[in-house]
Amino acid sequence: MPCTIGIGKQDFASLREGNYFYIDKTKLISQWWESGDSVTLITRPRRFGKTLNMSMMNCFFSNQYADRQDLFTGLEIWNEEKYQSLQGSYPVIFLSFAAIKADNLQDTKKQIKAQITEVYRNNRYLLDGALLSEQEKKEYEQITKDMGDAECSLSIRTLCSYLFRYYGKKTIVLLDEYDTPMQEAYIHGYWKEFTSFIRSLFNSTFKTNPYLERGMMTGITRVSKESVFSDLNNLSVITTTSERYADCFGxxxxxxxxxxxxxxxxxxxxxxxxxxxxxxxxxxxxxxxxxxxxxxxxxxxxxxxxxATSGNVLINKLIRTASAEIKEGMEDLLQGREIVVTFDEQIVFDQLDHAQNAIWSLLVASGYLRVEQVEYRGAWRKPWYHLMITNLETLGMFSDMFAGWFENSGTNYNAFIEALLKGNIKEMNAYMNDVALTTFSSFDTGNHPSERTQPERFYHGFVLGLLVELQDTYLIRSNRESGLGRYDVMLIPQKPEFDGIILEFKVRETEEEASLGDTVCEALKQIKEKQYDRELIAHGVPEDRIRCYGFAFEGKRVLIGAG
Structure with a gap:
């Protein structure tokens, strides 16, 4: 008889006790132990079993579960006798940063300190007897959410030393979702201040801790060593492209x-x-x-x-404000094509606004893109990644995100699309000026793009919106070669009753064009002279069923004309 399926069960003990649906991943225990690594960081996308696996590791190694062999009976790990004797034999400190989410530095610190305080509270038996001196007992009691940063940075290391004196064995430290507060710090603008705090805690816990047996951390991203793990030379990093533990998550x-x-x-x-x-x-x-x-x-x-389990705030922001080149890559991906890019798998959060390709690293680590192949080029074997959207579910996530860029700003984007398909120039102008006015700032990278580059960022976001709205009836192309040049946007009908459409975007040249009307004429002239309609004709669209539109930009003003 099928077992019960429990959704969101992340506590290994309760899952096994209730006989809930479970796929055996205990091979992670033996593979990790056999590796001999001092500190391991494993990155996997959200909802990929990281927390359940960490709970499993806690139940296996922690001496608090010394009499719970029943949790592992019948699982793969229990087939090896040496691991049966290893179960429940170590002091373990198990922390999770999954819920550390705040929009300011002080609240984030307090939440982390509260987590550590809870661990101290669970080990208050250490205060009994003469194990600790009176001064140490006093210091133990001072570990609260209001403790100072210096006391916090040493707190895990100190607790490891107490556990060593009590059990005569070094401690295993497990830290789940270590990078959640880092993403929050970046999103809310206190990244630099937070990293100095968390770096001290991590170095004390995982680098200069003589009472550490082993450590394991999990998260979504591989945050750069320089940011938070300075001089931690005993860190083994397992990313989504690493071979080890490849089938232990998911x-x-x-x-x-x-x-x-x-x-x-x-x-x-x-x-x-x-x-x-x-x-x-x-x-x-x-x-x-x-x-x-x-x-x-x-x-x-x-x-x-x-x-549906995440708001994707960071990814949404980075794609929306990305360069035209990044948005072009997203256009290819959205239409089922592969892109080839190079990036550093480690995330340097304070460089996300400047390192253009960092978004691809984040999308791969988050599971939204899959790596089809990695090729190494040049004498320095620089990695180039062949990427595609992961599956139908993630395709839907991207579609909702791009549609939301316009919906969330209260614009008449859908009304513009309807006017475009009808060929109603008057309505197109009214709606497009509304769209441009309310969304231009959304595509601003924060680096004050010029009036020339801002429309380019906007129209590539606009194209992504078109792909969402019209992909069932049109092939949407942008910045492709046709005739004697490269058009901006082309809508190729997939049904004979629809017209082909060419859109050309131009920023007004104030020295050469007296008005936006002149800029529209230049755009339409370019469509004709460069013979951009050749691709539509090659697709079987009759010349009299091809509509051309010139979009002229000046600041946030837009004028559309037909030709």
Whole structure:
């Protein structure tokens, strides 16, 4: 009889005690222990079992679970006798930063200090007897959410020393979702101040701690060593392109199909693959999103379960304000094409506004793009990544994001699209000026782009919106070669009853053009002289069914004319 499917079960002990649906990932325990690494950082997308796996590690190693062998009976790890004797044999400190979310530095520090205070509270038995001196007991009691930064930075190391004296064994430290407060710090503008605080805590805990047996951290991103792990030379970093632990997070295809069989859904496997497959870790392909699979097994309905669990605030901001080149890459991805880019897999948050390709690193780490192939070029073997959108679910997430750029600003974007398809110039002008006025600032990178570059950023965001609205009826192309040049935007109809449409965007040259009307004429003239209609004609669109529009920009003013 199929077991119960519990959604969001992240506590390993309660999951096993309740006989809830579980796919065995205990191989992570043996693989990690055999590695011998002092400190391991494993990055995986959100909702990929990081917290459940960390809870599993805690239940396995912690001496607080010394009498809970039942939690592992029947699982892969229990087939090896040496691991049976290892279970429940170490002091363990288990922390999670998953809920550390605040819009200011002081509240973030207090939340982290409150987490550490809770760990101290759970180990108050150390205050009994003469293990600690009176001064140490006094200092123990002073570990509260109001402790100073210096006391906080040493607090985990100090607790490890107390546990060592009590048990005679060094401590295993587990830190889940270590980078959540870092993303918050970047989004809300206190990144530099926060890194000095967290760097001290991490270095004291994981670098200069003689009472540390081993440490494991999990998160979504690999934050640069220089930012938070300075001089931590014993850190083993496992990213989404690393081979180690490749199938320890997420479900393999064999595991998914076996689960579908178990719950009488095997006939749905092709559609399940289309929706939820596509993640790659190292050379392991066909890794499925466990959150979506678990939800599908229970609900038996195809939905964007995973994409609905996050607001994607950081990714949304970075794509919206990205350069035209980045948006062009997103256009290709949205239409099912592969892009090839180079980037550094480590995230330097304070460079995200300046390092153009950092967005690709974040999208890969977050699971929204999959790595099809990595090729190494040149004498220095620089990595170039072949990327595609991961699956149908993530495609829907991007579509909702791009549509939201216009919807959230209260513009008449949909009304503009309707006017465009009808060829109503008057309405197009009214609606486009409304759209431009209310969304230009959304595409500002914060680096004060010029009036010449701002429309370029805007129109590529505009194209992404077109792709969302019209992809069922038109092929949307931008900045492609046709005739004797490169047009800005082309709508190629997929049905014979629709017209082909060419859009050309131009910023007014004040020295050469007396008015926006002159700029419109120049745009239309360019369409004709460069023969941009050649591609539409090649697709079988008759010349009399091709509509051309010139868009003239001056600041936030737009004038549209037809030719």
């Amino acid at each position: 479900f393999t295809e064999a595991e998914v199909f076996a689960s579908l069989e178990q719950f009488g859904l095997i006939e749905k496997k092709k559609e399940v693959k289309r929706w939820y497959d596509g993640f790659t870790f190292g050379s392991k392909r066909d890794i499925y999103n466990p959150w979506s699979i678990t939800n599908f097994l229970r609900e038996k309905t195809f939905m964007a379960y995973w994409a």
